[in-house]
Amino acid sequence: MxxxxxxxxxxxxTAGIVDLETSRTLASRATPDAHKHAEVLSxxxxxxxxxxxxxxxxxxxxxxxxxxxxxxxxRVGMASGAVFANALGRPLYTACTLDAIxxxxxxxxxxxxxxxxxxxxxEVYWSIHSATGAPLTSPGVAKPSYLRTWLDxxxxxxxxxxxxVGIDQPISMSVPRKAVGxxxxxxxxxxxxxxxxxxxPMPLALAQVAAAKIAAKAPNDALTPLYLRRPDAVAPNxxxxxxx
Amino acid sequence: xxxxxxxETSCDETGVGLVQDGKLLGDALxxxxxxxxxxxxxxxxxxxxxxxxxxxxxxxxxxHKADLDLRDVGAIAVTTGPGLASSLQIGMAAAKAYAxxxxxxLFAVHHLAGHAAADTLAHGPLPAQCVALIVxxxxxxxxxxRDLAVDRINHIGDTRDDAAGxxxxxxARILGLPYPGGPSIDAAAAKGDPHAFKFPRALTGPxxxxxxxxxxxxxxxxxxxxxxxxxxGQPVPVEDIAASFQEAVADVLTSKAILACQEYGAxxxxxxxxxxxxxxxxxxxxxxxxxxxxxxxxxxxxLCTDNGAMIAAVGDLLVRAGAKPASLNISTTPSVQLExxxxx
Ligand SMILES: Nc1ncnc2c1ncn2[C@@H]1O[C@H](COP(=O)(O)OP(=O)(O)OP(=O)(O)O)[C@@H](O)[C@H]1O
Ligand SMILES: [Mg+2]
Numbered sequence: 179m180x181x182x183x184x185x186x187x188x189x190x191x192t193a194g195i196v197d198l199e200t201s202r203t204l205a206s207r208a209t210p211d212a213h214k215h216a217e218v219l220s221x222x223x224x225x226x227x228x229x230x231x232x233x234x235x236x237x238x239x240x241x242x243x244x245x246x247x248x249x250x251x252x253r254v255g256m257a258s259g260a261v262f263a264n265a266l267g268r269p270l271y272t273a274c275t276l277d278a279i280x281x282x283x284x285x286x287x288x289x290x291x292x293x294x295x296x297x298x299x300x301e302v303y304w305s306i307h308s309a310t311g312a313p314l315t316s317p318g319v320a321k322p323s324y325l326r327t328w329l330d331x332x333x334x335x336x337x338x339x340x341x342x343v344g345i346d347q348p349i350s351m352s353v354p355r356k357a358v359g360x361x362x363x364x365x366x367x368x369x370x371x372x373x374x375x376x377x378x379p380m381p382l383a384l385a386q387v388a389a390a391k392i393a394a395k396a397p398n399d400a401l402t403p404l405y406l407r408r409p410d411a412v413a414p415n416x417x418x419x420x421x422x
Numbered sequence: 423x424x425x426x427x428x429x430e431t432s433c434d435e436t437g438v439g440l441v442q443d444g445k446l447l448g449d450a451l452x453x454x455x456x457x458x459x460x461x462x463x464x465x466x467x468x469x470x471x472x473x474x475x476x477x478x479x480x481x482x483x484x485x486h487k488a489d490l491d492l493r494d495v496g497a498i499a500v501t502t503g504p505g506l507a508s509s510l511q512i513g514m515a516a517a518k519a520y521a522x523x524x525x526x527x528l529f530a531v532h533h534l535a536g537h538a539a540a541d542t543l544a545h546g547p548l549p550a551q552c553v554a555l556i557v558x559x560x561x562x563x564x565x566x567x568r569d570l571a572v573d574r575i576n577h578i579g580d581t582r583d584d585a586a587g588x589x590x591x592x593x594a595r596i597l598g599l600p601y602p603g604g605p606s607i608d609a610a611a612a613k614g615d616p617h618a619f620k621f622p623r624a625l626t627g628p629x630x631x632x633x634x635x636x637x638x639x640x641x642x643x644x645x646x647x648x649x650x651x652x653x654x655g656q657p658v659p660v661e662d663i664a665a666s667f668q669e670a671v672a673d674v675l676t677s678k679a680i681l682a683c684q685e686y687g688a689x690x691x692x693x694x695x696x697x698x699x700x701x702x703x704x705x706x707x708x709x710x711x712x713x714x715x716x717x718x719x720x721x722x723x724x725l726c727t728d729n730g731a732m733i734a735a736v737g738d739l740l741v742r743a744g745a746k747p748a749s750l751n752i753s754t755t756p757s758v759q760l761e762x763x764x765x766x
Contacts, residue, residue: 220518254515261519409467420645
C-alpha cells in the first residue's frame with residue numbers, strides 16, 4: 179500500500195510516501211519553518227514522487243495530520259490533503275498529530291509519556307500515551323505551568339477565558355516520567371521535564387495511526403481539524419459616539 | 423483551448439469558476455456571511471474555517487455545473503492577494519495541490535484584477551483602453567486599463583481612507599441595518615428620499631484632488647446626524663438617511679469616473695466590485711455615461727461581489743497571453759497593491 183502522508187500541525191512541514199506493508203518510508207521531505215506551510219507542502223509532494231519515479235496514480239490513500247496545531251498552518255495540510263485525495267479519487271484519512279508523534283517516540287521509550295507540541299501563545303497541545311504510543315487522554319491545550327499543576331494532582335485555577343481542555347478534572351492515571359515533542363522541549367522548565375526529547379510527526383507514523391481505516395477501506399474521514407480553541411471574536415456592543 | 427479553474431478565498435466567500443476562451447462554463451460559491459453577521463463584520467478565523475470545509479465541494483459543484491471532469495482542467499488560477507492572510511492560504515494550498523496533481527500550470531492572480539475581468543464574462547473582451555472604477559469592500563480606485571493580462575495598471579485615484587463598500591457597511595451599522603451593509607442600505611434607500619439630507623461630497627471642491635476619494639467624513643456625518651436625533655429623542659428616518667448617503671456615494675464615484683473618461687479619452691467605463699451591485703451607483707453611472715457618450719459596462723450583480731469565475735477569467739486571459747505561470751513555492755500576499763493582474 180503506497181500512502182501519501184502529510185502534516186502541517188507543527189513548525190515542521192512534512193510530506194512523505196510510505197509503504198504500509200513493509201513499514202518503510204520511501205521518500206520524505208520536511209521543512210522546519212512555521213511560516214512556510216502553504217509555500218512548500220505541494221513541492222514536497224512533487225519532489226517525493228520525482229525521487230521515486232512514481233506517478234500520482236500510484237498513491238492508494240492520503241493521510242493528513244489533523245492536529246491539534248496552530249490553525250493557519252494546520253489548515254494548509256488539511257486543505258492540501260483533501261485536494262490530493264479529491265484529485266486522485268483516493269480515500270482521505272486523518273491522524274491525530276500527537277498520536278503520530280507518540281508512535282515514533284514509543285520505539286525509544288518503554289514507559290508511558292507526555293506528548294507536547296507548541297501551541298503558540300505560550301501554551302502547548304498535549305496528550306498522554308502508553309508505552310506503545312496509544313493515547314491515554316484526549317488531546318488538550320494548556321499553559322505549561324497549569325499542565326504541571328494538573329500533573330502534580332491539583333486542578334489549576336485557570337480564571338476566565340477559553341476553557342482549559344482536559345485539565346479541569348483531577349488526573350486519574352500515574353504521572354508520566356518522560357515527555358516528547360517540540361512543545362515539551364520548548365517548555366521543558368515549566369513542564370518539569372528537563373530531559374524532554376524532540377520528536378516530530380513522521381509520514382510513516384501518520385500512516386500507521388490511520389492503518390486500520392486504510393486496511394478496512396473505511397469511508398473518507400470528515401475534514402475536521404482538532405482546533406481545541408474557539409475563534410477569538412467578540413460581538414460589537416453599539417456605536418461609539420462621534421459628537422464632541 | 424485551455425479550461426482554467428479559478429479559486430477565490432480572499433475573504434468570506436469560497437468561489438470556484440471554470441472559464442475557457444472568455445466563456446464561463448460553470449461556477450460555485452459558498453459563503454460564511456451568515457456566521458459573521460452577529461459580529462457585524464468578517465471574523466478571519468471563522469472565514470478560514472469555512473473555506474476549509476467548502477473548497478473541495480465547491481470544486482466538485484463547479485465541475486458538475488459545467489459538465490466537466492477534473493482531467494479537463496488545463497490550468498489553475500488562484501487569488502494570491504490582497505485579502506485575509508489565513509483565508510488566502512486555503513485557496514493557495516488547494517490550488518497548488520490541484521496544479522501539481524493534475525500536472526497543469528498555476529497562475530497567481532490579483533483579486534482586484536479579478537473584479538475587473540468579471541465583466542469580460544458578461545460583455546466580452548475589454549477594449550484596448552478604458553477607465554475602470556473598482557469599488558469594493560476594501561478598495562476604491564480609478565484606473566486606466568490597457569491589456570489586463572500584460573500591461574501595468576495605472577492608478578488615477580484611490581481612496582485616502584475608507585473604501586466605498588466599507589462606508590456602506592459602517593453606515594448600515596450606525597443605522598441598525600443588518601450585515602452586510604451594502605445590500606441593506608440599497609434596500610432601505612429604495613423607500614427613502616435621496617435629497618432629505620445633504621451629506622458631504624468629499625474632495626469635489628475646486629483645487630481638490632480630482633480623482634482621489636474619501637469616505638470617512640461622510641460616515642462621520644451620518645453618525646452625527648443619527649446621534650443628534652437620538653439625543654433629542656427624535657425618530658431616526660433610516661430610509662431617508664440611507665437614500666441620502668447612497669446618493670452622496672454614487673454622486674462622488676460617478677462624477678469622478680466620468681471626468682476621468684473625458685480627461686483620458688476613454689470611450690468605455692467599467693464599474694466593478696461589490697459596490698457596483700448598488701442600484702443607485704448603476705443607475706447614476708448609466709445616466710451620466712449616456713449624457714457624455716461614454717459606453718458603460720457593469721457586470722451582472724452576481725459577478726460584482728467575490729466569486730471564483732472572475733479569478734478564472736484572469737487566468738484565462740493570462741493563459742491566452744502566454745503569461746509566465748507562478749512557481750509552486752509562491753507565497754500569498756495579503757496586502758499587495760494592484761499593479762499587474764498576475765502576481766507570479
Ligand atoms: N447593493 C449594494 N450596494 C452597496 N454596496 C454593496 C452592495 N452589495 C454589496 N456591496 C458591498 O460590497 C462589498 C463587498 O464587495 P466585494 O466582495 O467586492 O469586497 P471584498 O472582496 O470584501 O473587498 P476587496 O475586493 O476590496 O478585497 C461590501 O462592502 C458590501 O457592503
Ligand atoms: Mg472583492
